[in-house]
Amino acid sequence: MLIESALYFFKTIYMWSSKNFKFFSALAIIFLLISCNKEKGLFTEMPVSQTHISFRNDIKEKDGLSILYYLYFYNGGGVSIGDINNDSLPDIYFTANTKGNNKLYLNKGGFQFEDITNQAGVSGSSDWCSGSTMADVNADGLLDIYVSSVSNKYGLKGRNELFINNGNGTFSEKANQYGLDISCFTTQSVFFDYDRDGDLDCYILNQSHKPHSNIIDTSNRHKYDTLSGDRLYRNDLKNTGKFTDVSASAGIYQSALGYGLGIAVADLNNDGWDDIYIGNDFHENDYYYINQQDGSFKEEGVKHFRHYSRFSMGNDIADYNNDGQLDLITVDMLPSDEKILKTYGSDENPDIYKVKLEMNGFQKQYSRNMLQQNNGNGISFSETGLQSGVSATDWSWSPLLADFDNDGNKDLVITSGIVKRPVDMDYVNYISDMQRRKGLDLTDQFDQEAIDNMPDGSSHPYLFMGNGQSDFKDQSKLWGLETKKGYFTGSAYADLDNDGNLDLVINALNGPAMI
Template identity: 45%
Template sequence: MKYSCLFILLIISFFSCKENSEKSGELNNEGSDSSEYLLSLLPNEATNVHFFNSVVETYEANYLNYEFIYNGSGVAVGDLNNDGLEEIYFGGNSTDDKLYLNEGNFKFKDISSVLGLENLKGWTTGINMVDINADGLLDIYVCRSGPSKINTERANKLFINKGNLEFVEGARTFGLDKTTHSIQSAFFDHDRDGDLDMYLLNHPTPGFKPKKFTTHIEEVKSGKIQTDFFFENINGKFIDKTREAGLTNFGYRHGIAVGDINQDGYPDIYISSDFDEPDFFYINNKDKTFTNVIDEQINHISMNSMGNEFADINNDGLLDICVVDMAPSNHFRSKAYMKSMNTTKFNALADNGFHYQYMQNTMHVNNGNGTFSEIAQLAGIATTDWSWAPLFFDIDLDG
């Protein structure tokens, strides 16, 4: 099973998607030998990747009408034709999505026309490559949102891979043509019945204004308002089982991670929430339901949570949790951009079940006993400016 589940446009290494690429040597520190660096930035001319995610404000599309306009888009990487080389799908906002065929040796070819992306109106957010029908071919699920009030321009897309780089759009057939302002999807077998279910991450309807503080808290806690959805795969059709699974919640979403945190063989879920709403940490009860254990297992969380990631950072065999925020990395910027220190609101959020939230990245180390130790300050990663998503990998192959 292969997941390409990155929320924000994160390509860290092998090619450039900038309009004007620098040579790799120009990225190195002045006076440094480029041989010290483990990655090289390849220019557009070398890779033939010429994607740039532009955001153009208009009378209809601007921050006042659509407060999520600068949230960015997504990217997915996967081998669509089973030739051992991975293709790239870039999501666009004010520009068209692009699909690039990997021709080897870091050479790519724009094959967006096989999906009809030039005719895809609307605003793409997250992308996922996943074999949704278990036929051995990766399919592509595209989350959609944006300022448009036309439902068809916000409907999520599912491109079913028929082989030989031929695709058929089948979101409605599978019950996944949602228009709920989606941010990202996560496909996983929550009940271990052999097929993939799906958690759909959404943000509130643009322009949503919470009621007074106490009323909003009560509506969130009681499930009277919700953003996200959970769909169980029943005979190839995705059925809404959000409430039955105990996953009804509300928040301004930016990231989701799925993995077996407590090593019981079942996938668990962590969800990042921006603004006042807390993150959610769902443990799989192994009976098609989940329980949010964030208060019991995690002492404090990030406030403006962006992306998150599960990774075993200390090689103890247990998955840890990293969540990024937007705390400035130097003293001047931290004071210039510091949010108001409203202790009354902080205490009210904590007292009403919205947890202890601090504006910094968090690194929750799994203690293996149902508790976590937060060590971002100790690890030196607490303040990295406005960070959209973490990604862990062994860059120097040292284990």
């Protein structure tokens, strides 16, 4: 468009005054050069030719394993960043949804990385890996890697794996030895010292394997489900050499109601003890576990939050308005594009919604991102997502609150995009019609046709500049990420080249990871 405008300008000037041809030709060329000299964005995607990071998380449907059967088929993989060899350069670990394809990249400096996966022994043996975490699990001064996985259904096999850093560029898998080799539906895991005894304990966030269309009375939260329930493990390495499952005694819900997709840990009420916020997809409330300082937690979300995201995905905690109080964001699936919004089938039947609130004990939920402002010591939170301009970022996964432009204020990055968009109402009507036409003859051919006709859900990472108060401005275009179309899932940030600026690492489905 810029070139066409310049040519039109040049042509008009030529016809207007041929005797000033040289002058106006020069003027037109200057205009063209200025127009093409676009302002450089805050972020620049680093080419594979420089980084040598060629990781991709490619998935393919197969019999019994697709979005039609496993509702989190397109959730993607994770990424964790940490200095595994103590050379002051952050290294990167990616997880994949296919066996043996996790990757560990050693930072060599200058945005150059080396794939050391094979010699390090961290490719992973589970069929479907999800989140990953770097933490010094055994307190030896070296970062270890814990990999979450989904297993025991849809033909998926595997267990969560713990790769202990040997200090020589290799790792040893010791999840069984440490008591952390659980086999269930794990989304992500977090290591933190919840009992303040000087070592890192572990919270394992799981997703439900039950049909989400069933509204179960919330009194069932206290029941136990072997695959779905969350787990809290106390670090007892000094005494028994293992982690101990203390979920029940610590007051952690372990039922099939929780579709855990996000976890954040911080001291939200300023009492010096870490609390836990869990983001749950679908009907279940998000959980706000307040640390009771005696080895247990109490879930008190209803007392402190007025409403939640309807489909809570990832979350993050930071003080975005510089008032000394930690705030919270959870992301959802509300589209910002008007056309997509018109076909977006997320609203709940009002009668069902009323039953959920009045008879089943659920709390108010709305399908959009929620920015929860801490009003002081975690006593109450005011939700400002709409007011702050961050409520709609399409099918969102990972929010990150950090100061990316070094102005002293927290900014916000949200990854977004899904390979296929199953909630498109035109598609839902199409499938209903197809089912009526084909009756009960639902074959593999039917499955493939249903998947092929599901609309694309590509998006871009959203970038918002914070003003240190309550407002955020969408800078996706100016900062250089609006043109990056794809399916962007797990993300993390670090100063990869030690230049004082935070860099982004983003995992993607069916596409290359972005640095």
